[in-house]
Amino acid sequence: MVKKRLIYFIVSVVLLGTEILIGLYAHGWIRNYLGDVLVVILLYTLFRTVLPERPGKWYVFLT
Numbered sequence: 001m002v003k004k005r006l007i008y009f010i011v012s013v014v015l016l017g018t019e020i021l022i023g024l025y026a027h028g029w030i031r032n033y034l035g036d037v038l039v040v041i042l043l044y045t046l047f048r049t050v051l052p053e054r055p056g057k058w059y060v061f062l063t
Contacts, residue, residue, distance in 0.1 A: 001052060008049040012033040 015038055022035045 004052050005049055008045045008052065012042060012045040012049055017047060 019035060019038055019042060022031055022038070026035070
């Protein structure tokens with residue numbers, strides 16, 4: 001259980017760093033579309049970090 005949380009946390013931190021870099025340096029379709037897709041994945045991994053035993057995919061769409 002703790003190992004899953006750690007993996008989701010590491011993926012969340014990497015995705016957050018990627019989002020920050022996209023926000024600072026990217027323009028056009030990368031910022032508009034790829035950034036949106038990565039934010040959804042980031043929210044999913046954050047929810048799975050906090051609630052690893054529950055299915056988190058619907059929580060992302062409710063926020």
